[in-house]
Amino acid sequence: MIRVLIVDDEALVRAGLRMILEPADGIEVAGEATDGDEVPAAVRELRPDVVLLDVRMPRTDGLTALEEVAPWPEAPRFVMLTTFDLDQYVHRALRLGAAGFLLKDTPPRDLAAAIRTVADGGAILAPTVTTRLIAAYTGRDPARERTARDRLSALTERERAVVAEVGNGLSNADIANELQVSEATVKAHVSRSMTKLDLANRVQLAILVHEAAFTSGDG
Structure with a gap:
């Protein structure tokens, strides 16, 4: 409940x-x-x-x-x-x-x-x-993008692949299907990523991904 x-x-x-x-x-x-x-x-x-x-x-x-x-x-x-x-x-x-x-x-x-x-x-x-x-993150800000990418560099390759999909708005289930892993694995990667980046939730994580102009191909 x-x-x-x-x-x-x-x-x-x-x-x-x-x-x-x-x-x-x-x-x-x-x-x-x-x-x-x-x-x-x-x-x-x-x-x-x-x-x-x-x-x-x-x-x-x-x-x-x-x-x-x-x-x-x-x-x-x-x-x-x-x-x-x-x-x-x-x-x-x-x-x-x-x-x-x-x-x-x-x-x-x-x-x-x-x-x-x-x-x-x-x-x-x-x-x-x-x-x-x-729309607010459509215009590139090179300094902000560099700072965001530096923060994301603290993540592992798999964590970066997962957070890129968070930035695309995918749910844990959709990310699991996209990356061919279990939903529990996705949830663990998201949780560890937020801890490493000192973020409170998925919205903040998605914002950071957009600031970095980060895509799944960057993982």
């Missing part, structure tokens, strides 16, 4: 999210919080697997709460929710370790699927966010 903590300052939004998630198979709403300053205590008490975290709240915004809690050992996975898909929110959230970024108009079915994906170690971005994020 995936335990979810809902954090939003609007009671109607919290109620709507609860109505969407409670009937979903394998998902349990562990509790609610009304502002970012309540997140640390709620996470300690409720031990959720996934936190749905509003970006803009009156006392402490979601990004500040994310920055505090995401580095904790065994921290939950965070999905940022917002009405706005402003670039500065997206980029900072992903840098801080968010595993997802969704708009509040996300269809109910997609929200439940996103929770499952993130709980399983994956990452999820709203389509408009994905399009703009990819």
Whole structure:
């Protein structure tokens, strides 16, 4: 059962999210919080697997709460929710370790699927966010590319082959099929790569791959 903590300052939004998630198979709403300053205590008490975290709240915004809690050992996975898909929110959230970024108009079915994906170690971005994020890394920055490639050089050849496919957006199962290895092997390579590179999740790993203009042929 995936335990979810809902954090939003609007009671109607919290109620709507609860109505969407409670009937979903394998998902349990562990509790609610009304502002970012309540997140640390709620996470300690409720031990959720996934936190749905509003970006803009009156006392402490979601990004500040994310920055505090995401580095904790065994921290939950965070999905940022917002009405706005402003670039500065997206980029900072992903840098801080968010595993997802969704708009509040996300269809109910997609929200439940996103929770499952993130709980399983994956990452999820709203389509408009994905399009703009990819566009942001289309233009080459030679200095940034060199720095990213230097970081990736710490990986083994097989790890580089795996992370290149992460950058292509493939799931662990798809990577396993592509590279003809087991899914458990892929998961182990991804985990070791993130540890070596000091990254919090697959989104950050994919960003680094894009910064390096890295492809599977570079492995």
